[in-house]
Amino acid sequence: MAKTLMKVDSDTRLEQVCDIEAMHRVGKEIGLKPDRAKSDISIHPFHQGDTMKAPGAAFRSKGLWYALSFECTGTHDHLGVLAFSFKVGKLIPKNRWANLGLWG
Numbered sequence: 001m002a003k004t005l006m007k008v009d010s011d012t013r014l015e016q017v018c019d020i021e022a023m024h025r026v027g028k029e030i031g032l033k034p035d036r037a038k039s040d041i042s043i044h045p046f047h048q049g050d051t052m053k054a055p056g057a058a059f060r061s062k063g064l065w066y067a068l069s070f071e072c073t074g075t076h077d078h079l080g081v082l083a084f085s086f087k088v089g090k091l092i093p094k095n096r097w098a099n100l101g102l103w104g
Contacts, residue, residue, distance in 0.1 A: 010078050011047050015039045018052055018072035021081045022059060026068070030088055032061040037068065041100050050074050050082075058092060058102065065092040065102050 005013045023034040036059065039045045043056030050073055057068040067089025073082045097103065 005079060011052075013078040014047065014050070014052050014072070014074045015045060015054075017074055017078060017081055018054065018070065018084070019057075021072060021084050022057065022068060022070055022086060025084055025086055026059055026061070026088065032059075032066070032088075034059040034061045036060040038101075039070075041067075041102070050076060050078065058100070060102070063104055065097060065100075066090070067092055 005016060019037040019039050022037040026032055026034045037057065039052070039054035039057045041056050041058040045052050045054040051071065053071050055069045057070060058065050059068050068086060069089065070084065070086035072084050074080060075082060092100065092102065
C-alpha cells in the first residue's frame with residue numbers, strides 16, 4: 001500500500017492514511033464496523049504541515065453513513081499516523097447521501 005500511496009501528492013496521502021485510521025479507531029473504540037471513511041464530505045479538510053483537521057468527514061458502517069470529525073497528525077512522509085482524535089456525529093439521512101457524494 002505504501003508504494004501506491006507514494007504515487008499521490010502529500011496532502012492526498014495524508015487524507016488516505018487518516019481515513020484508514022478513522023475506520024480503525026471507530027471500529028475499536030466505538031464498536032461500529034466501518035468499511036469506508038471520507039474526510040471531505042461536507043467541508044474540505046484543513047492541512048497544516050503534517051496535521052489535518054477534517055470537521056466534515058463521514059464513515060460508513062453496515063450500509064449507513066455517520067458524520068465524523070477528526071484531527072490527525074501523520075508522519076513526515078504521510079505514510080503513518082502519530083496522533084489521532086475524533087468525534088462521531090449523527091447518522092446521515094439517506095435523502096442527503098446523493099448531495100454529499102455518498103453511496104450505499
